[in-house]
Amino acid sequence: xxxxxxxxxxxxxxxxxxxxxxxxxxxxxxxxxxxxxxxxxxxxxxxxxxxxxxxxxxxxxxxxxxxxxxxxxxxxxxxxxxxxxxxxxxxxxxxxxxxxxxxxxxxxxxxxxxxxxxxxxxxxxxxxxxxxxxxxxxxxxxxxxxxxxxxxxxxxxxxxxxxxxxxxxxxxxxxxxxxxxxxxxxxxxxxxxxxxxxxxxxxxxxxxxxxxxxx
Numbered sequence: 001x002x003x004x005x006x007x008x009x010x011x012x013x014x015x016x017x018x019x020x021x022x023x024x025x026x027x028x029x030x031x032x033x034x035x036x037x038x039x040x041x042x043x044x045x046x047x048x049x050x051x052x053x054x055x056x057x058x059x060x061x062x063x064x065x066x067x068x069x070x071x072x073x074x075x076x077x078x079x080x081x082x083x084x085x086x087x088x089x090x091x092x093x094x095x096x097x098x099x100x101x102x103x104x105x106x107x108x109x110x111x112x113x114x115x116x117x118x119x120x121x122x123x124x125x126x127x128x129x130x131x132x133x134x135x136x137x138x139x140x141x142x143x144x145x146x147x148x149x150x151x152x153x154x155x156x157x158x159x160x161x162x163x164x165x166x167x168x169x170x171x172x173x174x175x176x177x178x179x180x181x182x183x184x185x186x187x188x189x190x191x192x193x194x195x196x197x198x199x200x201x202x203x204x205x206x207x208x209x210x211x212x213x214x215x
Contacts, residue, residue, distance in 0.1 A: 013193055015062040018173055019149030023059050023067035024137055026155035033179030037201040051206035056103035058203055068140055069105035071097055072112040072131030108136045138163050150175060158184035
């Protein structure tokens with residue numbers, strides 16, 4: 001399937017039925033759909049990924065009024081060499097954020113926090129990365145509630161159960177798209193339309209250009 005076939009068949013949905021559409025993409029969530037799209041290649045870490053440019057193309061098909069992109073960035077360490085692993089992670093995360101802006105997303109970002117993790121006996125287990133955008137997404141949906149008729153959600157988080165019930169009470173329509181292994185029942189049950197993302201994986205696959213991604 002290509003974008004033309006998607007367009008011919010209204011494979012997502014006919015936007016004429018949904019009024020003004022605002023799109024909300026939790027890209028940390030979306031990135032990890034690749035684990036169910038390509039389980040063999042991504043067994044240990046992500047080798048095949050979601051392309052932000054292609055993601056924007058698929059979303060633009062339904063002609064949204066706005067599209068929001070939520071993604072955290074690693075901390076920069078100016079005192080360490082540029083080839084240090086921490087600084088490579090920083091540049092790669094900023095690269096994705098800049099790419100989202102380039103293709104028309106309104107970006108919400110903040111630094112990823114790394115928290116020491118210990119077991120019950122005080123043994124150090126490693127560091128946990130935290131960068132949750134639930135509050136930012138909720139605030140954007142509520143503040144802009146008079147500007148849209150429909151939200152098109154690219155995530156599968158059950159934490160939005162009460163928010164979506166509130167939106168429905170305000171006569172807003174909810175469309176959710178998510179990878180099959182990442183969609184919560186709460187999100188499915190609160191959606192006017194639920195779209196499995198897995199059949200779109202070929203339209204979303206990132207084909208790496210060795211010169212494109214900073215190292």
